[in-house]
Amino acid sequence: MRHRCKLVALRSGLKAQVHSVLAKQGVRVAMSDLFGVGGQQLLDDLQLDAPFSARLLSLRRLIDAVALEIDIAAKRTAAQLKDPSGLPGDPGVARRWGGARRGVRGRDVIRFARPQQLCSWAGMTPKRRESDTKVHRGPITKQGNTLVWWAAVEAVQRVHSGPIARTRTRIGERRGNNIAKVAGARELLTLVFYGLRDRHIRCLAQAA
Numbered sequence: 001m002r003h004r005c006k007l008v009a010l011r012s013g014l015k016a017q018v019h020s021v022l023a024k025q026g027v028r029v030a031m032s033d034l035f036g037v038g039g040q041q042l043l044d045d046l047q048l049d050a051p052f053s054a055r056l057l058s059l060r061r062l063i064d065a066v067a068l069e070i071d072i073a074a075k076r077t078a079a080q081l082k083d084p085s086g087l088p089g090d091p092g093v094a095r096r097w098g099g100a101r102r103g104v105r106g107r108d109v110i111r112f113a114r115p116q117q118l119c120s121w122a123g124m125t126p127k128r129r130e131s132d133t134k135v136h137r138g139p140i141t142k143q144g145n146t147l148v149w150w151a152a153v154e155a156v157q158r159v160h161s162g163p164i165a166r167t168r169t170r171i172g173e174r175r176g177n178n179i180a181k182v183a184g185a186r187e188l189l190t191l192v193f194y195g196l197r198d199r200h201i202r203c204l205a206q207a208a
Contacts, residue, residue: 004073005150011066018043018059021052035063115193119186122148140182149185156184164188 015035022029025048031038048056112118119125123144129136142149159165164184172180195201 001077001151002147004070004077005147007066007070007073008154011063011070014059014063014066018056018063021048021056021059022046025049025052109193109196112193115190118193119189121145122152122189124149124152124182124186124189148189152185152188153181156181156188159184159188164191 019029019034022034025046027046027048029039029042031042033039034042043056043060046053046056109118112121116125120141121144123142123146124140127138127141129138140149156164156168159168164187167187168180168184170180171183191201
């Protein structure tokens with residue numbers, strides 16, 4: 001899972017370089033996903049200066065190569081991560097959370113008195129700065145277990161129903177998608193806390 005995490009970060013960096021090349025050539029990207037079907041067609045049709053064109057082709061080959069390695073890593077670990085530890089829902093959640101939760105389990109979740117402490121340990125709580133009577137809150141600290149918070153954020157993006165999806169939608173309408181994903185990830189970690197501690201999650205139990 002750590003290897004896959006690093007591969008995804010590497011691919012994101014390569015994609016950022018593609019955007020940088022287009023910006024230097026004054027190319028405006030109208031679509032939200034440059035690497036979707038429409039974006040790939042745009043990249044195929046571009047007429048750039050020779051050095052930028054060569055760099056773009058090189059970056060696209062590297063992105064394809066890294067994407068292949070990500071798929072291989074995902075298939076290799078999928079069979080080992082079938083057990084979502086009592087968390088029902090989309091299989092993508094189980095696959096992405098499955099490996100990261102083992103790091104939580106190995107550290108014995110019982111040592112955390114509350115789920116908020118687990119969220120803090122995972123770096124999912126906002127930074128806090130105090131000056132006299134003023135309190136400033138910033139982005140999440142990311143100072144804890146990087147694999148856990150990465151996997152939690154990745155997992156909630158695959159949730160399309162249930163309490164986590166409703167939380168993400170509600171907060172996203174008011175405060176934006178990024179904050180909504182973090183809020184959903186904290187809710188997921190809260191459910192994981194109770195799942196690992198109690199071996200079941202009462203709020204997700206099916207009605208009789």
